[in-house]
Amino acid sequence: MASAYKPEEARVPPALPLPAPPVTKFKIALCQLSVTPDKERNIAHSRKAIEDAAARGAQLVLLPEIWNGPYSNDSFPVYAEDIDAGGDASPSTAMLSEVAQRLKITIVGGSIVERSGDRLYNTSCVFGTNGKLLAKHRKMQLFDIDIPGKITFTESKTLTAGQTPTVVDTEVGRIGIGICYDINFEEIAMIYGAKGAHLICYPGAFNMTTGPLHWELLQRARATDNQLYVATCSPARDAGAGYVAWGHSTLVGPVSGYVFLAL
């Protein structure tokens, strides 16, 4: 990523000490994974995609929202994992940790449903090059939407909202994390800008209604308004799924243009 922009000037004064700017450009991979009801297959498929990305030089890999099972309230409890318990209780994040350490890359692990006590969260885990869990972001803005005849979904039926924004220092810079509908709330991105983030990663699964309406607009607005990079990663579109993701995983830069767009 080129760095002609000056994150230290995005908001004055910054709320946190700013990190040193990234010393070099790096490659980011947006793995727009196909997602099936077969969790083992999804994990193997994701591992393979991350390995392929690393083999092509990616130092940061971003996965989609809810990549280990279907996006539905019926599925959320079934595919949920206890991330804090780890190991067999969370095979999806155990894989991410193993592969991050083995390949010495940073992974923003999209999101999976997290079981914590009797609650479920839509949670993104960030792993460092040593395989350690650097941060865990719980989706703050649950996706409760009702556009009759187009898209109706109520995440709050099964999920609990996270309470805090998440900024994490990695080997490729300071990264803010949001999940899907979090991107609709400019305040979250402003906080990340104020805290000196170089990049905001939004795993997301916009749909065939909200995708064409706002997916591109919101990414470009967040990047331009806060003078940082924005990366999004969606599941691949599957017209046969109960919830059809928009795809269009994208990287946008702080001066408005696309860096990369997957269809």
Next chain:
Amino acid sequence: MASAYKPEEARVPPALPLPAPPVTKFKIALCQLSVTPDKERNIAHSRKAIEDAAARGAQLVLLPEIWNGPYSNDSFPVYAEDIDAGGDASPSTAMLSEVAQRLKITIVGGSIVERSGDRLYNTSCVFGTNGKLLAKHRKMQLFDIDIPGKITFTESKTLTAGQTPTVVDTEVGRIGIGICYDINFEEIAMIYGAKGAHLICYPGAFNMTTGPLHWELLQRARATDNQLYVATCSPARDAGAGYVAWGHSTLVGPVSGYVFLAL
């Protein structure tokens, strides 16, 4: 303007008591005026455009930024008017007041350079249907830009920045006012959203560099993020001018799409 959106839900709690929603749709005119060095001609031309708009049913007329003379630091002091003194000291706003009262319309009078004591401001005046000055917005974010070889301008050489956002209740609803570069600062629009504005009017003169980069993006982002209408009005493009305006006066709605775009 259709009003399926709910401004009262845009930010909770609102900072001000909310106005009653507009009872009916209304027509807005964006007068993308050509601007010349001849001030008398500019005033006459503007009056004619407003009359034409009103004759076609416009109840709200929006004019461009700096419509009574050229956009340049050399011209600003020459074309400046003492708005508070009024009458002969401010022929541009005297015309707006007269025509608003005569035609019983609301006018967001673009902007002119205001002389106040020994200071100059880039100022927008809003006139009600009785011809009274309802509000005066002084551009808060002066346009100091330097993109070498593309666009260099330093408004702060001659102008002083305004200190306060401006929200005004009119016969066609609650309107927030920004001038040109004010639109780049999302905080101003968020304040207007929080105060229950139905519409933000931005007279603006983006140029051939910043226009294609951000003009459309920022309008759509402000409208979508704050769930209100955004109207912009630029001078007509004049390839022979010292500062070439982008044009593209636009009205956008809260759900992303264009309502109207002038090329």
